[in-house]
Amino acid sequence: MSRLTGNGNELLTFQHGVHPHDYKELSNQCAIERLPFPDTLTLPLAQHIGAPSKPIVRKGQRVRRGEKIAEAAGFVSVALHSPVDGEVEAIGLFDHPNGQMQQSIRIRTDRFSAQQIAGGQVPDPTTLDRKGFIGALQEAGIVGLGGAAFPSHVKFNLPDDKPCRYLMLNGCECEPFLTCDHRVMLEYAGELLDGLAILQSFVEAEEIYIAIENNKPDAIETLRRAAATSPLPIQVVGLQTKYPQGAEKMMITAILGQEVPSGKLPIDLGVLVANVGTVVAISQYFRQSQPLIERVITVTGTAVGRPTNLLVPIGASMQEVVDYCGGITDDAARILLGGPMMGVVQKTLDIPVVKGTSGILVLTENEVRDLTTYHCIRCGRCLDACPLFLNPARLGLLAKRGQWEAMEELNVLDCFECAACSYVCPSAIPLVQSFRVAKGIIREKRARAKTAN
Amino acid sequence: MPRQPLSISTAPFLHAADTTPRIMWEVVYTLLPVWAAAVYYFGLSAILVSLAATAGCLITEKWFAQESRNSLLDGSALITGLLLGLTLPPGFPLWMAFLGGVVAIGMGKVIWGGLGQNVFNPALVGRAFLQAAFPTAITTWEAPSGQYWQVRGTNLALPFYQGQPIDAVTAATPLSQMKFSHEPTAFVDLLLGNTSGSLGETCGALILAAGVYLLARKIINWRIPAGMLGAVALFSGILYLIDPVSYPSPWFMLFAGGLLLGAVYMATDLVTSPLTPRGLWIYSIGIGLLVVLIRVWGGLPEGVMYAILLMNAATPLINRYTRTKIYGHR
Numbered sequence: 001m002s003r004l005t006g007n008g009n010e011l012l013t014f015q016h017g018v019h020p021h022d023y024k025e026l027s028n029q030c031a032i033e034r035l036p037f038p039d040t041l042t043l044p045l046a047q048h049i050g051a052p053s054k055p056i057v058r059k060g061q062r063v064r065r066g067e068k069i070a071e072a073a074g075f076v077s078v079a080l081h082s083p084v085d086g087e088v089e090a091i092g093l094f095d096h097p098n099g100q101m102q103q104s105i106r107i108r109t110d111r112f113s114a115q116q117i118a119g120g121q122v123p124d125p126t127t128l129d130r131k132g133f134i135g136a137l138q139e140a141g142i143v144g145l146g147g148a149a150f151p152s153h154v155k156f157n158l159p160d161d162k163p164c165r166y167l168m169l170n171g172c173e174c175e176p177f178l179t180c181d182h183r184v185m186l187e188y189a190g191e192l193l194d195g196l197a198i199l200q201s202f203v204e205a206e207e208i209y210i211a212i213e214n215n216k217p218d219a220i221e222t223l224r225r226a227a228a229t230s231p232l233p234i235q236v237v238g239l240q241t242k243y244p245q246g247a248e249k250m251m252i253t254a255i256l257g258q259e260v261p262s263g264k265l266p267i268d269l270g271v272l273v274a275n276v277g278t279v280v281a282i283s284q285y286f287r288q289s290q291p292l293i294e295r296v297i298t299v300t301g302t303a304v305g306r307p308t309n310l311l312v313p314i315g316a317s318m319q320e321v322v323d324y325c326g327g328i329t330d331d332a333a334r335i336l337l338g339g340p341m342m343g344v345v346q347k348t349l350d351i352p353v354v355k356g357t358s359g360i361l362v363l364t365e366n367e368v369r370d371l372t373t374y375h376c377i378r379c380g381r382c383l384d385a386c387p388l389f390l391n392p393a394r395l396g397l398l399a400k401r402g403q404w405e406a407m408e409e410l411n412v413l414d415c416f417e418c419a420a421c422s423y424v425c426p427s428a429i430p431l432v433q434s435f436r437v438a439k440g441i442i443r444e445k446r447a448r449a450k451t452a453n
Numbered sequence: 454m455p456r457q458p459l460s461i462s463t464a465p466f467l468h469a470a471d472t473t474p475r476i477m478w479e480v481v482y483t484l485l486p487v488w489a490a491a492v493y494y495f496g497l498s499a500i501l502v503s504l505a506a507t508a509g510c511l512i513t514e515k516w517f518a519q520e521s522r523n524s525l526l527d528g529s530a531l532i533t534g535l536l537l538g539l540t541l542p543p544g545f546p547l548w549m550a551f552l553g554g555v556v557a558i559g560m561g562k563v564i565w566g567g568l569g570q571n572v573f574n575p576a577l578v579g580r581a582f583l584q585a586a587f588p589t590a591i592t593t594w595e596a597p598s599g600q601y602w603q604v605r606g607t608n609l610a611l612p613f614y615q616g617q618p619i620d621a622v623t624a625a626t627p628l629s630q631m632k633f634s635h636e637p638t639a640f641v642d643l644l645l646g647n648t649s650g651s652l653g654e655t656c657g658a659l660i661l662a663a664g665v666y667l668l669a670r671k672i673i674n675w676r677i678p679a680g681m682l683g684a685v686a687l688f689s690g691i692l693y694l695i696d697p698v699s700y701p702s703p704w705f706m707l708f709a710g711g712l713l714l715g716a717v718y719m720a721t722d723l724v725t726s727p728l729t730p731r732g733l734w735i736y737s738i739g740i741g742l743l744v745v746l747i748r749v750w751g752g753l754p755e756g757v758m759y760a761i762l763l764m765n766a767a768t769p770l771i772n773r774y775t776r777t778k779i780y781g782h783r
């Protein structure tokens with residue numbers, strides 16, 4: 001049961017967290033535009049968590065829009081499809097958003113094609129059993145579109161002893177600046193509910209929640225209206241605008257009032273969470289025969305000419321994407337993939353948009369200037385910010401002294417690097433930055449201890 | 454093309470508005486009305502005493518601070534100076550006040566490694582030094598005189614001399630009156646500050662107002678004044694119920710002496726108070742208890758300073774042993 005009482009209109013939330021300005025106003029009124037098909041697309045084989053896909057095309061081969069060009073390599077892996085009619089120009093190492101060179105398939109777009117989906121071979125979901133559905137998702141190349149790019153069929157492959165009681169759609173989008181999920185909820189409400197219905201027919205949850213932060217009242221309104229016409233047990237839940245409300249654990253706690261035990265998964269509480277974009281992709285696959293070949297991203301930031309929500313074919317060069325959005329200004333200083341709180345800094349825009357790209361954020365010199373750091377003044381603000389109730393002040397001190405064991409003992413491995421602590425620290429101590437380092441060192445030590453035994 | 458990242462090259466790239474200097478300066482601003490009240494009651498002497506204490510603090514910080522940047526700009530030495538001044542009697546010799554400031558910053562902060570590193574509240578370190586070194590001067594109180602431009606004779610005592618009060622209007626503080634002759638003071642006088650005492654021990658209403666502002670701005674933690682004042686009220690209330698003749702009323706205990714100044718400005722010092730919610734309760738209730746103990750049974754009329762310093766000493770231990778209950782753990 002959710003914590004909603006009465007009319008279901010009250011706003012739920014978790015404890016702690018921070019309230020950064022959300023900067024959504026830059027792009028939340030911009031209807032989704034489609035990026036014209038670029039001349040070439042570069043599709044890395046590793047765009048998801050798990051084994052990279054295996055190419056099944058040759059150089060020079062003609063491919064159709066929606067045609068499979070690489071297949072899943074094992075269970076934790078998904079297929080990859082060509083977003084355009086065109087020709088395989090090369091298969092080789094190209095720059096990947098993770099900063100490395102990765103095996104990729106480069107496709108040259110056919111300028112004269114109408115770019116219709118090839119269609120065919122997609123099964124009718126009503127004829128499928130659960131196993132067939134899982135296989136279809138893997139074939140469709142669908143991964144979580146919230147950012148982690150975890151293969152959806154793995155997540156939805158429920159163990160028999162762990163039934164799904166609550167199906168939750170995550171439409172929180174708590175990262176400042178990002179608005180792509182917001183626009184998807186507004187503009188793809190029909191597909192969203194359809195994909196949700198397909199998913200529900202296989203997971204058979206008792207209750208369904210769509211969670212949206214209340215800085216998107218129009219999305220709450222739209223989906224409430226749409227859900228009212230649906231036979232499913234759907235509740236659209238407004239959550240307080242607070243970072244990191246969209247973190248899976250925080251959203252679950254806000255709705256159910258229960259904590260996900262450390263080291264366990266939401267399904268241990270009977271909860272299954274999907275991003276709103278992911279269920280839209282499910283609908284598009286089964287109804288329009290369109291595998292995951294494009295996604296909506298937000299291109300934004302004060303250093304972007306024309307902030308935009310953009311439907312982009314997977315593999316499009318970020319440079320082309322940003323150029324389409326008015327380019328970057330002269331005082332641009334930092335490019336981030338994702339939002340300002342958890343996004344990853346990029347050195348270059350000569351990398352492709354991948355399935356896990358949710359936004360491109362370009363900030364100015366002014367916005368990324370380093371703050372003067374002071375000693376910890378033990379103000380306790382980081383403790384009041386941490387949604388996991390860790391003690392970042394103490395962890396920060398231990399990190400400075402390199403006391404990794406003590407940090408492990410204080411559960412630094414639970415930290416999911418939301419950066420709320422660094423955001424509030426008045427002494428500008430790089431807390432989360434040092435926790436990332438510490439976690440890496442501790443994990444490495446553990447791995448080494450394991451191999452030594 | 455954007456420039457290469459220089460130092461902090463990873464997220465987050467948003468930061469809350471409050472920075473450490475900004476927090477410190479805001480505390481300074483809230484102290485100004487309290488200080489003005491002291492000037493109103495004690496005149497030129499109040500200005501001179503607090504200037505002397507502050508000068509001692511700032512000069513020591515300037516000369517000895519180890520930070521490479523100018524640590525005067527973070528405002529924290531100014532807070533120490535103003536607070537120290539507020540704990541001193543108006544007729545206090547200026548050279549002693551200055552020396553107190555030097556000790557406050559030197560022994561209370563600089564030798565620990567500067568802002569954020571110290572264990573004891575620097576202003577109270579200065580005050581404790583003065584109490585030990587000049588026990589008579591620091592307990593020579595004068596009633597508010599209303600003669601603003603008069604400098605009290607003892608203010609100008611030469612270094613190493615204490616001076617004799619000339620205008621003879623010395624008066625016992627409400628607390629010592631209570632302790633040594635069981636004479637309570639009218640509540641209104643306590644609230645408005647129309648009593649004798651240290652510069653900042655007098656005007657309860659203004660300190661409360663400043664406290665409310667600091668609480669609203671979340672600069673001080675509400676658990677400290679709540680735990681401290683609550684404990685004082687509770688324990689002195691119990692004593693008062695047992696024997697209303699020999700024990701003072703809780704109202705008197707709350708508003709007399711330096712308790713409010715201590716609860717709003719001293720115990721709440723971020724650096725020297727605990728981090729965790731549970732630790733804060735232990736700390737603040739501990740201070741409240743100690744205040745009552747010292748005031749009622751100790752040899753001194755006032756116990757706020759020692760109570761806070763004692764709990765400061767316990768803070769590193771409290772920090773180590775009060776853990777937070779982590780999400781997803783039992």
Ligand code: SF4
Nearest residue numbers: 386415417418419421
């Ligand atoms: S980054 Fe880690 S320690 Fe900091 S607030 Fe988030 S979860 Fe807590």
Ligand code: SF4
Nearest residue numbers: 376377379380382425
């Ligand atoms: S927010 Fe920063 S200064 Fe405050 S306690 Fe945490 S680490 Fe220390």
